[in-house]
Amino acid sequence: MTTNPAVVLVDAASYAAAVEEAAQAAAAYYATGESMLDDDAYDRLARGIAAYEEAHPQDTLDASPTGKVAGGAAVGDVPHTVPMLSLDNVFSAEQFATWTASVERRIGRPVAAWSVEPKLDGLAVAARYREGRLDQLITRGDGTAGEDVSHAIGTVLGLPERLSAPVTLEVRGEILMTDEQFEQANTVRTEHGGAPFANPRNGAAGTLRAKDRPYRVEMTFFAYAALALPDSGESAATLAELPHGEVLTYVAGLGVHTAADTAVAPRTVGTVEDVLTGVEDIASLRASLPFGIDGIVIKADLAADQRDAGSGTRAPRWAIAYKLPAVEKITRLLGVEWNVGRTGIIAPRAVLEPVEIDGSTVGYATLHNPADITRRDLRLGDQVMVYKAGDIIPRIEAPVAHLRTGDEKPIEFPETCPQCGSEIDTSEQRWRCTRGRNCRLVASISYAAGRDQLDIEGLGTTRVVQLVDAGLVADFADLFTLDRARLLALERMGETSTDNLLAAIDTARARPLSRVFCALGVRGTxxxxSRRIARHFATMDRIVAADVDALQQVDGIGKEKAAGVVTELVELAPLVAKLVAAGVNMTEPGATPPPEPGTAQEDDGEDGGPSADLPLGGMTVVVTGAMTGALEKLSRNQMNELIERAGGKSSSSVSKRTSLLVAGEKAGSKRTKAEDLGVRIAAPAEFAELVSAFLVPEV
Structure with a gap:
């Protein structure tokens, strides 16, 4: 893992300009939470400045951010009892190995143990508790003194106003906005006439300092350290002698939020190799986290190692930040394309000035819907903050409003369907062509015939176009009424291809209900x-008859989504009726229908209910690596179906809630994490034997 190289400064003039740009960016960020540079651009600039100063020490300017906490921009008037320093950075395994060697040379022995934890993308604060009550909240500031932001007490989740014990101590950590809090904050902010925050980090920084707002914005705290205050009692004073991992455990026991209950819980390891494994594990989970991280923090775990390594003026010498590639950048919004999906949804897509993010070039980003564009006040020509994590489609967070020049133009919304010219239904946030699925008939049928739905072999897009153009199908239910003579009359349809297609369609007729329901393409599922809905209701007629309350009994369906499913199933009723008439299967194998109202509720197996008798009853199962033996030909979706038929719940990530990991060849970091957490691990052959009764030729 590496990041973009440092900016190259060729002379004193370019160096001076870089120092001024860095100073302005830091000042803007620490004053209002806004900056003209994204985090990666500032980091590259700061490294370029440091490199130039190392080569030309006589040219170093006083305004340089090098060696200063917060780049020298932050101010404060509340002294820290112990300096609240920043962290130095490394960007590769080689740089990390060099750093660890320097630490061990400094202390004169190998580091006994390392702590590995996420570097949370928020604002560092110190929370001072006196006799168990939260008394004062202070920003990092310049490291020696910070700003009093105690007015924010009561708005930060994870930072209780009273601890579970009447101790006096200082807890240090990061205040950030989760993805959900960020969306909510921007909704509230724009409703009150404010510009949306560019990203969660800026939102947290600006919100923490804001006073006298007519609205409240929620944030979250994660502790990463604790220390005794001058008037602390004996119990708190012993914090100085505890290993770092035990400090976090102690703080969590007092009721303060730490990362311990997240997918990236801190871990203590013994070797550099184990540290790098931990770095890879946390980095692999980055895209799935509900909050931002921009790296991994590695610390010497023992207090003795920390004391002997010491600290510099800017950073401790016993801790380092292993930075990850940037997942957000600032670039220009050049245009908006309007695309129509298979269900008739009209989706806007941003056309961007190409920018490299997380190792790939990004030229497009999602814009969700017209209401989202309006809420964010996006304009053509805007500088926008673009976010990308893992394989997730890049999205625009917000315009960087303070960089506007006045030449930006409003985004024009379509008046008719861009695909067929029909009227647009604008009654909901997501606009839709009034022709619905008929607007994109080929896409709708191709989706239904896809591998994870009905899996009709030989029915690709070209063949679907041919069937639609010939008037043989008006929806995917018509596939089941195709006859041999009419297919043979089509071009490029010989006897063999015709018979193969009809055989594949006949096989699809017996697919489980979960596949059929998925083929319907109900929005929000x-x-x-689809598997959860099918297993809960067991039959299609029960699904169609379900009201909003009944659908909310399915795991993961809230009131809003349930209402949408009910509405769409009414619309799809004629299609469902055609499928029934064509003899398509409408039941889910092994599923038990829910009880009638007034009877005992169906149990999920955790307390000995019906699914407890199944081999995976009440278990959460993760699959990783290449399957072999009886499982070799199963896709990941088919494996998930198998897990759920056997009574379990499939998941994509390993956590403390994971009951079983099925680890095939090249299992990688998920196996390592399962071993660390003590999760049961099964080889493909063992798992196949466990669920043998549920292994069927067609899943």
């Missing part, structure tokens, strides 16, 4: 949700 997909493969896993």
């Amino acid at each position: 997909g493969r896993s949700m």
Whole structure:
């Protein structure tokens, strides 16, 4: 893992300009939470400045951010009892190995143990508790003194106003906005006439300092350290002698939020190799986290090692930040394209000035819907903050409003369907062509015939176009009424291809209900949700008859989504009726229908209910690596179906809630994490034997 190289400064003039740009960016960020540079651009600039100063020490300017906490921009008037320093950075395994060697040379022995934890993308604060009551909240500031932001007490989750014991101590950590809090904050902010925050980090920084707002914005705290205050009692004073991992455990026991209950819980390891494994594990989970991280923090765990390593003026010498590639950048919004999906949804897509993010070039980003564009006040020509994590489609967080020049132009919304010219239904946030699925008939049928739905082999897009153009199908239910003579009359349809297609369609007729329901393409549902719905209701007629309250009994369906599913199933009723008439299967194998109202509720197996008798009853199962033996030909979706038929719940990530990991060849970091957490691990052959009764030729 590496990041973009440092900015190259060729002479004193370019160096001076870089120092001024860095100073302005830091000042803007620490004053209002806004900056003209994204985090990666500032980091590259600061490294370029440091490199130039190392080569030309006589040219170093006083305004340089090098060696200063917060780049020298932050101010404060509340002294820290112990300096609240920043962290130095490394960007590769080689740089990390060099750093660890320097630490061990400094202390004169190998580091006994290392702590590995996420570097949370928020604002560092110190929370001072006196006799168990939260008394004062202070920003990092310049490291020696910070700003009093105690007015924010009561708005930060995870930072209780009273601890579970009447101790006096200082807890240090990061205040940030989760993805959900960020969306909520921008909704509230724009409703009150404010510009949306560019990203969660800026939102947290600006919100923490804001006073006298007519609205409240929620944030979250994660502790990463604790220390005694001058008037602390004996019990708190012993914090100085505890290993770092035990400090976090102690703080969590007092009721303060730490990362311990997240997918990236801190871990203590003994070797550099184990540290790097931990770095890879945390980095692999980055895209799935509900909050931002921009690296991994590695610390010497023992207090003795920390004391002997010491600290510099800017950073401790016993801790380092292993930075990850940037997942957000600032670039220009050049245009907006309007695309129509298979269900008739009209989706806007941003056309961007190409920018490299997380190792790939990004030229497009999602814009969700017209209401989202309006809420964010996006304009053509805007400088926008673009976010990308893992394989997730890049999205625009917000315009960087303070960089506007006045030449930006409003985004024009379509007046008719861009695909067929029909009228647009604008009654909901997501606009839709009034022709619905008929607007994109080929896409709708191709989706239904896809591998994870009906899996009709030989029915690709080209063949679907041919069937639609010939007037043989008006929806995917018509596939089941195709006859041999009419297919043979089509071009490029010989006897063999015709018979193969009809055989594949006949096989699809017996697919489980979960596949059939997924083929309907109900908005707000997909493969896993379709399986949950099918297993809960067991038959299609029960699904169609379900009201909003009944649908909310399905795991993962809230009131809003339930209402949408009910509405769409009414619309799809004629299609469902055609499927029934064509003899398509409408039941889910092994599923038990829910009890009638007034009877005992169906149990999920955790307390000995019906699914407890199944081999995976009440278990959460993760699959990783290449399957072999009886499982070799199963896709990941088919494996998930198998897990759920056997009574379990499929998941994509390993956590403390994981009951079983099925580890095939090249299992990688998920196996390592399962071993660390003590999760049961099964080889493909062992798992196949466990669920043998549920292994069927067609899943």
